[in-house]
Amino acid sequence: MTPPRRKRREPKPPPPPRPPAPQQTDGEPPPRNPERLYTVAGSEDGARAELDLVTLIVARDVPQPAASPEQAAVLRLSASPLSVAELSAYLNLPFSVMTVLITEMITAELVQVRSPIARQAVPDRSILEAVMHGLQRL
Amino acid sequence: MDFKGSDTIPGPRTEDHLPHTAETAVKIVIVGGFGVGKTTMVGSVSEIRPLTTEETMTQAGIGVDDNYGSESKTATTVAMDFGRISISDKLVLYLFGTPGQERFWFLWNGLFEGALGAVVLVDTRRLEVSFDVMGRLEERGVPFVVAVNTFPDAPRYAVEELRTALDLTPEIPIVECDVRRRASSRDVLMTLVRFLHSIALSRALT
Ligand SMILES: Nc1nc2c(ncn2[C@@H]2O[C@H](COP(=O)(O)OP(=O)(O)OP(=O)(O)O)[C@@H](O)[C@H]2O)c(=O)[nH]1
Ligand SMILES: [Mg+2]
Numbered sequence: 001m002t003p004p005r006r007k008r009r010e011p012k013p014p015p016p017p018r019p020p021a022p023q024q025t026d027g028e029p030p031p032r033n034p035e036r037l038y039t040v041a042g043s044e045d046g047a048r049a050e051l052d053l054v055t056l057i058v059a060r061d062v063p064q065p066a067a068s069p070e071q072a073a074v075l076r077l078s079a080s081p082l083s084v085a086e087l088s089a090y091l092n093l094p095f096s097v098m099t100v101l102i103t104e105m106i107t108a109e110l111v112q113v114r115s116p117i118a119r120q121a122v123p124d125r126s127i128l129e130a131v132m133h134g135l136q137r138l
Numbered sequence: 139m140d141f142k143g144s145d146t147i148p149g150p151r152t153e154d155h156l157p158h159t160a161e162t163a164v165k166i167v168i169v170g171g172f173g174v175g176k177t178t179m180v181g182s183v184s185e186i187r188p189l190t191t192e193e194t195m196t197q198a199g200i201g202v203d204d205n206y207g208s209e210s211k212t213a214t215t216v217a218m219d220f221g222r223i224s225i226s227d228k229l230v231l232y233l234f235g236t237p238g239q240e241r242f243w244f245l246w247n248g249l250f251e252g253a254l255g256a257v258v259l260v261d262t263r264r265l266e267v268s269f270d271v272m273g274r275l276e277e278r279g280v281p282f283v284v285a286v287n288t289f290p291d292a293p294r295y296a297v298e299e300l301r302t303a304l305d306l307t308p309e310i311p312i313v314e315c316d317v318r319r320r321a322s323s324r325d326v327l328m329t330l331v332r333f334l335h336s337i338a339l340s341r342a343l344t
Pocket of ligand 2: 176177178219235
């Protein structure tokens, strides 16, 4: 029996920038103090787009009485670093909703971003070497 | 949305907390057709109980539900499961298992952006379901390896036969695995990372 056959494809030029992330409410002013996030990829299309699934979030403080239940939950869970994906899973909130919530909390200086991942075309060799060693120990 | 307040949210178990020293996270994406073993692979190597993150999309499939709060077109929920491996005190690896259909990928804002690379899981009983996904990765320039999840009743092909069928260049690794076994899934990841390292090395030399 011979397997079905495929035809290789060539790399395409990168697609146009992705559409802006969903707006929670219209007319909301842009985040007040987003410069930390702009360092991630140099993009200007809003802080929210810079939150990756694996961006690590850490609470700056314990929840204050004024915090919303969602905010309190995020603060409690991110007392030690936790990825946006994990927060989304534990809080049972869609990923896009989670990024809106976290972006607000970054702006309000309730949480901070631990790991703006470097979005290079080719990953850093030292990171790859570390991953290899880590997997070897598994 | 079924948010119930912070006290009812089950958070990570104590042993699932990352150390405070964790500062960098990287990701690998596991793609493949329906039922090919993505969830099993994530589960067999993850140090945490695999988790699921969800996203909703309108039936038209445009935008990530851009009308929250208003009554929307029928929304579909798409789930993606993921796991985690602590590499060191500072570095964490996340694994995302995602369906092969490319129409779902846009939901995960930048899923492949910044990913180290991808594992394409294939089942030789239905090789063709992975064709499109490989093509999409090639178009996006995402490096990948092919892992053949060996089901007992699946046809067995020699690696070179598969390479010809899949039209893969000689350097792309093709490995067999049993994703139910942790060591086997780990070896697939090792193969990918070694491959990525060789790419990084050769780019550095040119
Ligand atoms: N014999 C055998 N069975 C496997 C193997 N890997 C997975 N399975 C079984 O195949 C079924 C599908 O595996 P999943 O891990 O759920 O596959 P998936 O790709 O996540 O499936 P979807 O998310 O539904 O697309 C499960 O019943 C697994 O137990 C394998 O290596 N060998
Ligand atoms: Mg699955």
